[in-house]
Amino acid sequence: MNPQALPYGPAFGLGVLVPVTVLLLVPLVIAARRAGSAAGTFVVVALWLRYIAGAYHLYMFKPLAGGLSGNALLSIGVTAFGLLFVVRPANLALKWLLPVYALVVLALVSATLNGDPAGGVNMGVKYAYMTVIVIAVFQALRCDPEARFLSWAMVSFLPLLVFQALSLALHLPKGSEDGDGVVWVGGYNHEAAFSVAMMTGFLVGCFARSAPRVVRVAFLAATFIGILLAGYRTTILAFVPLALATLLSGLTLSVRRDQRGSMAVTAVVVGVLLVSVGVLLYSTKFADLGAFLSDPAGLIKSPRDFDYLERRVMSARPLIWSSYIYAWAEGTPLQHLFGFGPESWEGLFKVYPHNTLVGTLYELGWFGVAAMITLWTVMFVAAAASRGERFKLVAAHFAFFLLNMATMPFWQVEGLAMYGLLCGYTIYAARAAARPRPAPLRLRDFAPG
DSSP states (O other), X not given: OBTTOOTTOOBOOHHHHHHXXXXXXXXXXXXXXXXXXXXXXXXXXXXXXXXXXXXXXXXXXXXXXXXXXXXXXHHHHHHHHIIIIISOGGGGGOGGGHHHHHHHHHHHHHHHHTTOHHHHHHXXXXXXXXXXXXXXXXXXXXXXXXXXXXXXXXXXXXXXXXXHHHHHHTTOOEEOTTSXXXXXXXXXXXXXXXHHHHHXXXXXXXXXXXXXXXXXXXXXXXXXXXXXHHTXXXXXHHHHHHHHHHHHHHHHHTSOGGGHHHHHHHHHHHHHHHHHHHHHHTXXXXXXXXXXXXXXXXXXXXXXXXXXXXXXXXXXXXXXXXXXHHHHXXXXXXXXXXXXXXXXXXXXXXXXXXXXXXXXXXHHHHHHHHHHHHHHHHHHHHHHTOXXXXXXXXXXXXXXXXXXXXXXXXXXXXXXXXXXXXHHHHHHHHHHHHSOOOOOOOGGGGSOO
């Protein structure tokens, strides 16, 4: 381990990282070769690269060329490769992507109005990365309607699982964000990004229906436990709807059709019991959340009015949100509409906004908030219009919405990858549901004319 790690906690040194990475390359090569399409292979490799890079954060966070960090260069390279060699230009015109393009345009306009065009370009690259993942997943599903490539995409999450297991085996935790315990994130930089990446793995496992049942169940269990060990409250809370939907649908579909009604009732009872147990186990950890929800308006006030106890509620999130909201309110009328520019908070605030809508309001103004809500709404409606796995898709979108309420997955590449996967699957499912089903064949159709 490297004692010179980031202040968040210990990180693995090259003596561990390099040999483990070499070993992890073996299943990656196998998965990439069997993904079934160029788009599927791209998704598998792109995810793996992001998650393996996270383990090298001591090196990848440093500027390498042109003032850009290794992580930034990797994201740009993956995006450029996807646009040049994977994405079909016609798919860039998918109507579901219009809100994403609106966000990019607003980012560029806001950045220009505030005299920081570089900020607009940075945000544009992030959304381009997400768009490439969306379209790659969509194209892979068109070649592979059974989503077999997602079974191989589970390999992409082995770096997270393996390094977390190593941190457990070597007893190398890090202090939690709340300062009230330890978490296990395998030498990664912070539990927020790590837990979002692990939640993405669970999402992939949910829809990897062609994987052998034993492998799929084991993978879902491993990522479930991994999320709990990461200990990030926001992800644990947001994860609940997706986990319950997976449990309910999995138990219901595991029996004959005539038994599914009774099994659904059983699954609901099991789900309620599990939630009850979770509430008991995490009652202390989420106690301040209940205090906030009892009177949320009471904790959105001028930052100077927060007393000592209020500053500690939910890891100071109400204080953080209020700081951004009141700073935005002091802007000009034009800044109320277009914000202060992408990433303009850096250097002015100690921490990022910890809420996508609050962050978007500060950076892109009312227009940005409207575009973000439109994007979520469009994708949620598409999920509700799908067939087959509608229940899990709707639950996944709701889980992602909850995630955005106390952290910012749109600021993290891990979050963009998660939403890209979810939206790509959703768009394909919505298009498949919109296509008319073939009429059933009748005996007279075969009669001679």
